[in-house]
Amino acid sequence: MDAQQIQELQKVVPGRVSTDAAILSEKSTDFGRMIRRTPGAVVRPASSEEVAQVVRFARSHRIPVATRGEAHTQTGQALTDGGILLDLTSLNTMEGLDASAMTVTCGAGLKWMDLVAATVSKALIPPVLTNNLGVTVGGTLSVAGLGVASYRYGAQGDNALELEVITGTGDRVVCSRDQNGEVFDAVRSGLGQFGIITRAKLKLRACRMMTRTYFLLYDSLPVLMKDATAIMASDRFHYLESWCVPCPQGFRKVGNEILPFAEWFYPLHLTIEYDAASPPDDGAALEGLSFYRKSHVGDRALLEFSNRLEPLFVVWKRMGYWANTHPWMETILPWQMAAPYIQQVLANLPPTLLGGGHVLLWPCRGTTSSIPNFMTPPGEFVMGFGILPGIPPEFIAPAKARLNQASDASMMVGGKRYLSGLIEFDRARWKQHFGAHWTRVMALKRTYDPDGILNPGFIDYGE
Ligand SMILES: Cc1cc2nc3c(=O)[nH]c(=O)nc-3n(C[C@H](O)[C@H](O)[C@H](O)COP(=O)(O)OP(=O)(O)OC[C@H]3O[C@@H](n4cnc5c(N)ncnc54)[C@H](O)[C@@H]3O)c2cc1C
Incomplete structure (x- = not known):
């Protein structure tokens, strides 16, 4: 990003953009500590609308956007060299705990640790927790989220009921199994490649103490x-x-x-x-x-x-x-x-x-x-x-x-x-990994991130 683009971005989301050297440096590495990529700017959005504005701005200038939770991934999945780093830990609100429906709704940047403390106080728990609760809801849904109860309940992504997503086109989509199912299926285990999860409604189950x-x-x-x-x-x-x-x-x-x-x-x-x-x-x-x-x-x-x-x-x-x-x-x-x-x-x-x-x-x-x-x-x-x-x-x-x-x-x-x-x-390894799904994955990329601005470089689409 050049200086003029940063100035324009500051006008798009006033007060949310940082180019402070210490912050850029802090956000330039992940838990792997094998890769350093310094973002051009860090944005801490206050709402999903602000995420959409940033994506639309980035798209119009072809600027890469990396989404970051707690960056516990290890090979640069949540880093960008010179692009916009969307630090979603700012979207960390608990928006509603419905004990009778056994659901919880939260911002995607909420840490599982905070979510679990709130649900267990009501004798409810997410069916699957990972070993490390110091990571974000959006971060684990974007990978899968496996834990010691997965043999009963699948991954955390299987226990998501509804997601709010900003796609790579800057559109806001509310999705679930029954509504906009293609987006729901794209962003779960989607590594931020097709859209950015801004809010999640998750299943809970009754638990014993x-x-x-x-x-x-x-x-x-x-x-x-x-x-x-x-x-x-x-x-x-x-x-x-x-x-x-x-x-x-x-x-x-x-x-x-x-x-x-x-x-x-x-x-x-x-x-x-x-x-x-x-x-x-x-x-x-x-x-x-x-x-x-x-x-x-x-x-x-x-x-x-x-x-x-x-x-x-x-x-x-x-x-x-x-x-x-x-x-x-x-x-x-x-x-x-x-x-x-x-x-x-x-x-x-x-x-x-x-x-x-x-x-x-x-x-x-x-x-x-x-x-x-x-x-x-x-x-x-x-x-x-x-x-x-x-x-x-x-x-x-x-x-x-x-x-x-x-x-x-x-x-x-x-x-x-x-x-x-x-x-x-x-x-070749990406093709081998996705197997029969490779063509579908490439098609999702073309549909939901047609300009390839979301987390470019991690998956080699070869296009
Ligand atoms: C000590 C330790 C223990 C772990 N134990 C487990 C375990 O038991 N089970 C397990 O499954 N994993 C485990 N992990 C892996 C960890 O759960 C994943 O790396 C997870 O992605 C971390 O969440 P995060 O908030 O740090 O995400 P990040 O690393 O910040 O992001 C992960 C990926 O998702 C994307 N992303 C982040 N937020 C969003 C969003 N809101 N919308 C769209 N894309 C987004 C990023 O761009 C990136 O590609 C462990 C990791 C560590 C370091």
């Missing part, structure tokens, strides 16, 4: 997966989460390199929501499961459970992990291919590559999400797998090479990448 978590440990991934299918089929737990944890075994020679290696174990945390007056029957809950060890059983208030990773994030911030680079590689695998793929990747993963981060496992039913842009492999069950390193910038190149290799290998076995992390796709 206490939780009990069983901390189980497995020494075999196939055994964990067998138990996970039984758990998902029975609905006896409300939440299911899992990891791969390394037990370092020292160093070994691989080719000409001396590398650390590990034996891997698999925690499985199973949680039941309950009323304080009727705690769960532990024997019945764990009956028939073949874990290697039960390491702990713990009770927490539901709100504390929803924020259960906050203590980990405090540790991550204290030890420097948070400030490091994060080339996260998350993929969703066909169930049958999951164990051989994961075991192969872990056998070659030096545990030091994680830099204190972890390896996620996410067993899920394959049929709970129906968002067209959210790609998952077919099948009754799928397995999410995420390598989440936090490493000093000087080690990023070899780490990225290794993680991109794991990404390609996952796609070769039919996996679909989760698009918030390290995504370095060329056009």
